[in-house]
Structure formats: C-alpha cells, structure tokens
Amino acid sequence: MKRSKTLELGVGLFMLAGILGMVFLGLRVSGMSVQAPSDTFRLEANFANIGGLKSRARVTMAGVTVGRVVAVELDTDWYDARVVLEIDGELEGQLSRDTTAAILTSGLLGEQYVGLTVGGDPESLADGDTLRDTQSALVLEELIQQFVSNMVSD
C-alpha cells in the first residue's frame, strides 16, 4: 500500500501538538513542578479556626511557595482544626522548632494560604512534628464584631 508522507507528517504533528498541549497545561496552567513528588516532608499544625482554608492551598515562607496543604481535618481532642502540610524536602532540618504558622489571605477576596515564619530555636523540626505556635484565619465577621463592640465600650 502506498503511503502518503505528508499525511503521516500531518498526523505526527497533530499528535505532537496534543502532547505539547498536555505539557503546557501541566507546567504553565496548573503550575506543576517537575521535581520528584517523594522529595517532601510533613508537618502538622493546629488552628483554632481555619476560615476558608482548603487542601491544595499554598504554604509560603516570606512569600515564596514552599509546599502545600494536603489535609484539613477536625481534631476531636481539642475540637480545633488539624492541618497537614507538605513541605519541600530541602527545608527538612532547616526550620526551627518555634516556627509559627498563620493563615493569611491574598487580597481582600483572594484564596487563603498558610504562611510560615522561622523563629530562633536552635533545634529544628523533623518529619511528622507539630507546629505549636499558630495564628488563626481572620474571619471578617468576627473582626467587625470586635470593632463594633470596642466602639460601643469606648
């Protein structure tokens, strides 16, 4: 059977374009990093209120993304929220024990994320450790309530 070279070339280009499109969607659109997924370690943090934090939210340090939230669940011992963080492996042994975690909001209506700030303790956190010092999410309604009650008491 005679084969048309241009036809095969066309199909080849078509499939190549599809694969490149997938790569584009992976890297550019979903911001996937190429590093191996095993290269991470886990920390836990308990918050009194996580506001609208969801799993897959970013974990940042000084504004740089260093990991993501992998799970959010209710801790029935304390009735607060336990958040499991997955942090880049290269930071293992670099974070001091007194590192603090805060739930922050990007912009007024933006998504919520976890911000980490390093302390001064010489000992460092290892896989599975829990962050003690946490700051809950700012809930707009609570803020307004506080503000109003302060106004009244003044």
Added chain:
Amino acid sequence: MIQRIRRLGGWGCDLLESLGRASIFLMQSAVGVPSREGLYLWVRQMHFIGVLSLAIVLVSGLFIGMVLALQGYTILVDFGAEDALGQMVALSLLRELAPVVAALLFAGRAGSALTAEIGLMKATEQLTSMEMIGVDPLRRVVAPRLWAGFVALPLLTVGFGVVGIYGGYLVGVDWLGVFEGSYWSNMQASVDFVDDVGNGILKSLVFAVVVTWIAVFQGYDLVPTSEGISRATTRTVVYSSLAVLGLDFVLTAVMFGGLA
C-alpha cells in the same frame, strides 16, 4: 390505553434491541489484533478525523477563550477581583467547555462525515463486496475509524483548552489590562493537574468513545439509500449532542460535585 402501553413497550424493546446490536458491534470492531496494515489505516483515519477537524476546533477554542475573558472581566471587575480572571478562564475551559464544545464540534465535523462515509460504502455495496472478498469490514473499515476517534478527540480537547487560555490571555491581558503575572499565577495556584486537567481529559475520552461509536454505528446500521444516509447523518449529530450533554452532567456530578 392498552394500545398505548403496548406501543411504549414496543418502543422500549426496539431501543433495547438496537442498544444490544450497537454493543455487539462495538465489541466486535474495537477488539482486534493491531497489525502494520491496521496501523496505517488508523493513521489515515487520524488524518481525516483529527487533523482535518483541527482548524474548526482551534478557531472555536480561541473565540470561546476570548469571550470568557471578556464576560468574566466585566463581572470580576465589580468585585475588584479581575486578578482572578486567569483562574476563571482556565477552570471553566478545562473542566467544562473544552471537553463539551470540542465533542459537539467533533460530532458535527467528524461524526457526521463518518456516518455518511460508511453509509455510502454500505449503499454502494462496498462493505458487502469486502465481505465477499473475505475481509471483515468491521476490522477493515470500522475499527480504524473507532480507534482514530478515541485518540483524536482528547487531543483536540487539549488543543481547544490551550488555545482558549491564550484567547483569554489576549483579551484579558493585552486588551483589558489585567496584570500578566496575576493571570498566570492565579491560574497556577488554582488549577490542579490531576483534578482539573486530568478529569477534563477523562471526560473527553468518554465523549470520544460515545460520539465515535454513535457515528460509526449509525453509518453501519442505516438503510442503504440516499434518504437513509441523510437521516442517519442527522441522527448522529442529534444523538451524540444529547449524549455528550447528558453524560457531561453525570460526569461533572461525579468528578466535581462530590457525589463520588
């Protein structure tokens, strides 16, 4: 009254019967040992089904992305949230519009052509003569078209999504002045490869199977006259559009609606 119930029953039996025939048909033609010859036939069909549908799919993708950005911007700007434009465009395209619109275009462009082509082969006795030569037309004619459809539509869907996101970029960033960095970073922060891109492609794979199956079966099963061909072509477009939209609801409910 009894007559009506009987007619309903008859209709149900017909439906079941043709579903059964279509399933046997799918089994017989999709299952087979690939050969060098089969690979070549598949490449030819990829050309007819995939490459030749590329233009209409990409142009539509570009326009859909541009419209999404324009519409989204006018709403988001009221909340001062125009930075979230990238996220909105990307998520609506990847989860919903790319698989569905690409499948509908595919049904109109490639599906109807498949039905008409196979129908014409049947009407001109090409399928029968193939059988008399001792070649199974299910293997020779139907199987390469089915497999080409299964592969082509997901690829077209990816193309649709990419072009649409660039269309949104053109309108949002270049024209309406959304900050370029926030267009991409908001998108990257909110789009998950497996949940959004992966599920979108899974959707398009399901649509590919359904649309190609309907198109090829309608062509193979039609009444071999010119009227039969035109009716079957119409049926292909109607049935596959309905199937795509109906299945889309079910798939969306399972994938994103927390029903699973």
Added chain:
Amino acid sequence: MFVNFTGMVEPMSDTPFVAVEGLHFVRGDKEIFRGVDMTIQRGGVTAIMGPSGSGKTTLLKLIGGQLIPEAGRVLIDGQDVHRQSRRALFTMRRRMGMLFQSGALFSDLSVFENVAFPLRVHTDLPEAMVRDLVLMKLEAVGLRGARELMPSELSGGMARRVALARAVALDPELILYDEPFVGQDPISMGVLVQLIKRLNQALGLTSIVVSHDIKETLSIADYVYVIADGRVMAHGTPKSLDVDQDPRVSQFVHGEPDGPVPFHYPAMDFVSDMLSTGDPR
C-alpha cells in the same frame, strides 16, 4: 404446477458444483423463496432469470453466505455454506468472486489498488508479483491503461470491468454476477457479454449470472433457471425455454407487456372506482 418439464434437459450426471436444496427465505412478512431447488454444474454459465423483485439478488446473497435461509441448504462443492464458522466461511469465499450491480469498487483506492486488494489481504506475494498479476487481470478486461484512475473517474461500464478484474484476481472457481448488464449502453453491454464468456472459458470457472436482460443472458448461458413467485418456474437450455409453451415463461422470455403477470397492480374494478365518491382510498 409451476414447472413445465417438456424439453427439459437432464443435467449432467456428475456431482453438481453448487446445489440449492429446498430453500425458504422470509424477509419481514414477505416470503421471498418457497422451496427453490437448483443444481449448477461445474464449468459453465448458468443464468438465473426472473422479473424484478423476484429475489434474484437475494438468491446470490444466500449462495454467498451473506444471508441465512429459514430452511433448506446451499452446498458448494459438497460443503454447506450456512453451517460454516465465520472463519471457514471467509476461507470459502476466497474461492468465490462476486460482481456487484454497482461495481462496488472501494472509492478510496485507485483502480490498481482495487484489483490488488484481494491479493494483498490473502497472499504474501512480493510487490513485483502483485503488480504483474494486477496488470494481467487489468489487461484481460482491457483497462491496463486506466490503472492510476480513481473509481470516481470511471464510467459505469469501466467500473464494472474493473470490478470483474478484482473478482477474478484470486482465480476463483465460482463467480457470481449480479445484474451485470443493467444500465449499460449497447457497446459496454457487448463488451461485458464478451468478457463473461471469455473469462469463463479461459479460466475454466463456473459462472452464475443473475439478470433480466433476456437477449444478452440467453446468448451466453448454457443453462437457465427462471424464478418467479418464490419458486423455480422453469429451467432448461436457452433453446428449450425459447419454445416453452407455458404462458408465463413465454411472456417473460419474449417480453410481452401483459399476460399471466398482469400489467395492472391489483385494484378494484376500474369503472366502479371512477364512479365511487370522494374517499381517495
């Protein structure tokens, strides 16, 4: 009641190549065959004739194993066509060629590739040999020069000749012609008549020609079956049919417009129909 035995020639005594025994076939509510018996000898042209709609093409499809009869059987070289597995049936069909009414050339392949198709799918011959064989077959139908054309560029008669070349590509033992003369101008009709006769003699095959073109068919047939009303109405050599006294046979053979096969579709009496009022039914 249907068969007029006068002048019938007893078939030669050796086993028939194709035997049709007590064939019944129903499509929808219509009984197409009600017990058809035929014996077709090896190496000759047998014509099956009958008015339009008498199921001649259906009979060919039954012989080719594409349709399954309600009752009765078709034996080809002693093997029951309808008792074969799919694979065995496909093997059996390699020994058969069939020429379709429309030619049925594959519209996406050139003339050369159409004729080469059966060779490519059933044999592992080297390309040079396939080329030689295809050119031989095309030469036999006089279309060697048209090998690069696509089927859409051929006239109806040329398409049928290419289809004939394809049908004999694998040197079959049996070849079935479905209405080979329909819609042909006198020249290509003459060419086809010549070809069928010559191929049959040169390749020593057994031919079954289904047709209602009486003159052409009788000129090449060695033996003729006339079917009507789902049965064999008459059979014999062309000569014996020509002088057949049965009014139905003579109406068909001599092409008379009215006779036992009426000109009018069954209807109520014409005068009372004209006088009846209103109701179009």
